[in-house]
Amino acid sequence: MNIFEKAIYDLTADILKTEYKYDVKNSLELSSLIEYPPSPDLGDYALPCFSFSKTLHLSPDVIASELESKLQKHLLNKSPFTNIKARGPYLNFTVSSSSFAEEILPDIFNGNYFKRPSNIKRERVMIEFSQPNTHKGFHVGHLRNVALGDSLCRIFLYNGYDVIGANYIGDIGSHIAKCLWYLKKHNTQDPPENHRGEWLGEMYTNAVSKLEASNGQEKINFKAELSQLLREIDEKDHEIYQDWETTREWSMEDFREIYEWLDVKFDHFFYESEVDEEGRKIVIEGEKNGIFKKSEGAIGVDLDEEGLGFFMLLKSDGNTLYSTKDLALARKKFDKFEVERSIYVVGSEQTLHFKQVFATLKRMGYKQAEKCFHLPYALVVLPEGKMSSRQGNVILFSQLRKEIVESIQSIHLAEHRKNWSSKELEETSQKIAVAAIKYGMLNQDSNKNIVFSMDEWLVSEGDTGTYLVYAYVRIRSIGRKIPLKVSPDVDYSLLSHPNEKKLLRQMLDFNKTVFNAAELFRPSLLARMLYEFSKDFSRTYNTCSVMHAETEKLKASRLLLFHCVAETLQQGLNLLGISPPERM
RNA sequence: GCGGGUGUAGCUCAACUGGAUAGAGCAUCAGACUUCGGAUCUGAGGGCUGAGGGUUCGAAUCCUUCCACCCGCGCCA
Structure with missing residues (x-):
């Protein structure tokens, strides 16, 4: 509430109380009523009088015009208002522009105005955004997430929050296995000098089409190769692990350059690869403790009570899922970073997923789960439809x-x-x-x-x-x-x-x-x-x-x-x- | 099938979360200034807010029934 809204509140609350016996309970009741007239000709602030109507047994028009005449005397001596005028059920207040100017210009000139909100100390909030996958191209859809997350970090910081901007790099998972598989077994090109991350994105798209074109025994073989490759990366002592590290860095080079150009900074980088093992442990332990259960060889949690169905947490071949890692990541955020509020800027197609993640965290006993918030956003699409790295129809x-x-x-x-x-x-x-x-x-x-x-x-x-x-x-x-x-x-x-x-x-x-x-x-x-x-x-x-x-x-x-x-x-x-x- | 989202001017979007005559940009047409930078400004035309019903002083906004499109709904992320 600024000083003009406060003045309106003081004037009207007083009259309502003394002359109408209408008790204004709190400042919120009136100040939340105060709004802006549709045109500046009518005034700068408006008080709609509908809500007093019932208790006073008067029409809002009458209340407005009675208040108008009772308030006229306040237009004299040093009032910031130059006019108070009823129009229908609204009571409109006009402020002189010199009052506005005196109120705001010195404060802006000396810089205090922009410091005021951040003087209030608010809770620690982590905003996770961007989350690009390595081995895939960075396209305009990713840009929307970055712009949104980065702006929110800045806005929260301005408002006094203790903000941690976090990125969560998707550097592991089946898409990477596919990319490396194609690179190893089918690719004949040499990698370029620059933008090698982008080039990996092309390799990934090639891999997907190769896999989709296959069938019969070939398809079965391909799948076995992929599964083995994924396991070998996991085990860390095969040659493919080196390839993974090298190519991952190619993508990271691309990302860092993009963020720098965009003037976007992160306080912390998480990697899927660093929470992968921990996630698996959490799930296996949870299954032993009876929080999670085995089903068709896989492990998951039954969230029927919450109306969220069955939530898969570990594949039947023992490999982790997105969800596996999200549990470990959340734990890290709570325990290591002491995050009070956790915001996930992720596309709206994952709304159900995050409801399930938060519900699972709650089952695991994390009170912070209540302060986890998924901020969904819609896609950037092409006129002909959805962009997809898999199909390669993206605007990079x-x-x-x-x-x-x-x-x-x-x-x-x-x-x-x-x-x-x-x-x-x-x-x-x-x-x-x-x-x-x-x-x-x-x-x-x-x-x-x-x-x-x-x-x-x-x-x-x-x-x-x-x-x-x-x-x-x-x-x-x-x-x-x-x-x-x-x-x-x-x-x-x-x-x-x-x-x-x-x-x-x-x-x-x-x-x-x-x-x-x-x-x-x-x-x-x-x-x-x-x-x-x-x-x-x-x-x-x-x-x-x-x-x-x-x-x-x-x-x-x-x-x-x-x-x-x-x-x-x-x-x-x-x-x-x-x-x-x-x-x- | 169930859940979620969207539907507003020819096109792309707003509408302070229930308030006064539903507003902007683009496009179209007409204008301004011998320019504190024309990447600007002024004006005009353009609307049954997807459709029907309801709630109340008052609905683009809330409830309800439909319609259209999009996204989810157990081994992708």
């Missing part, structure tokens, strides 16, 4: 990066080629490309598929990441052109244009938006707010010039305003994982 990350960087450099940065160093050209195109990619992944709600079309991702107009960083660059450009020093010592009452007021209002709500983005696991809320904010800036840019301001005083006020807009935009973009360039 490297392809998107190449096309988007080339498009930015050839269409927009060409004009700077003579004056800028190649380093700046490179860095700027990288920053714009990252903005375009991450914003594109984040501005949409995570439960909706993204239909990927390369042409759309090369667009740099309208509701795009490019638009946001362009707005940022233009503001900073003003700062460079005006020979004035930004100062908070200005006349705030001069910022009275409706467009200027909108900007002030958005800045005032910034922290609340970031808070909601964390609590609802929705960076999209922040992304949308920043787009509106940038749009309002562009409008203000066209209507409220700094350079051509009528007076020097107005010039100084607007300079401060725009400076604060830039600071807020930069903060917000950073929380989306975007670091805007200073010029472009």
Whole structure:
């Protein structure tokens, strides 16, 4: 609740109590009612009066208009409100833009505003995301997960949480056996110099088609070979183990380079290979203790009570499953990292799986299981359907990066080629490309598929990441052109244009938006707010010039305003994982 | 079959979780500025919110019955 909402609460709660004998139980009751009128012409805050109607035996319209007349006297002496007006069942409050400005601009100018939320110490939360498989290509679908997880880490951190960003590399399992099997027995190519992880992805796809094309005795032989290969990797003392280590590192090299380009960092890397053995022990022990049971040669847990069916934990050939390793991983998170809250950013097709994992952990006696949360997100699909590494019909990350960087450099940065160093050209195109990619992944709600079309991702107009960083660059450009020093010592009452007021209002709500983005696991809320904010800036840019301001005083006020807009935009973009360039 | 998700303008998406006239971008058409950076701004047209029923002061939002598409449902991850 900001000071304006607080003022509305104080005024109305008092009148409701003294004049209507309506006892407002707590501040939440009123403050959660306070909302925004659909148009700024109506006011800045609104109190809907429906809920008082029943107890007061009056129509909401009457209540609103009675409150209006009773509150008029508060418009005088030092009130932040310039107007209190009933309209139908709503009581609308208008705040002067100078009150907004005085409240928010000094705080942003000195940097305190962005530190305030993180002063509150909250619990330790681990956010697990990305989880790429080695020996497979990194495609645009993986990018959505990375953008989402990374942004959530930043947003949680901003809000004061003790955040551990974790990756969980899928470096073991049957897909790897297939890849290595093909590499050993069928491949004739030499690995390339660069992007060898990506090349392994091709080998994996080849393996899948080879296996699918086989039948009869050949198929049986292939399966036996795969099973043996998997066992040999497990046993660690065969030649294939060396191959596994080498090729795994090829993939990791690719991943590290991608994360660095994307400006994504992890506090910890888990590997499936490190929890594999432990998982097996947990399951076997659980079977002895009677928590788990044998069924058709395999081990699992009966979750019928929870309505989750039978959950497989160990294959009948003794090899581990995804679920086996998830149990060991969770235990590690609880015991070693003392995680209080555990968030898994994983595709929505695994919703049932995680319900089963969490239920199993609970059966095993882990109280933390209640604070495990699967954050599902929908797929990135192609117009013709789902992407699949198995089939090889994927848009690789490297392809998107190449096309988007080339498009930015050839269409927009060409004009700077003579004056800028190649380093700046490179860095700027990288920053714009990252903005375009991450914003594109984040501005949409995570439960909706993204239909990927390369042409759309090369667009740099309208509701795009490019638009946001362009707005940022233009503001900073003003700062460079005006020979004035930004100062908070200005006349705030001069910022009275409706467009200027909108900007002030958005800045005032910034922290609340970031808070909601964390609590609802929705960076999209922040992304949308920043787009509106940038749009309002562009409008203000066209209507409220700094350079051509009528007076020097107005010039100084607007300079401060725009400076604060830039600071807020930069903060917000950073929380989306975007670091805007200073010029472009 | 059961469970989950989605369905809103020609297309891609919003709608502060039940509130005022359902909003943006793209596309289409018409405009602005001898530009604090045109990767911009202003305006116009475009809607039975998949369909029916219900709940209440009030529904895109909640309940219900259908329809369409997507994803899960024991040895993949």
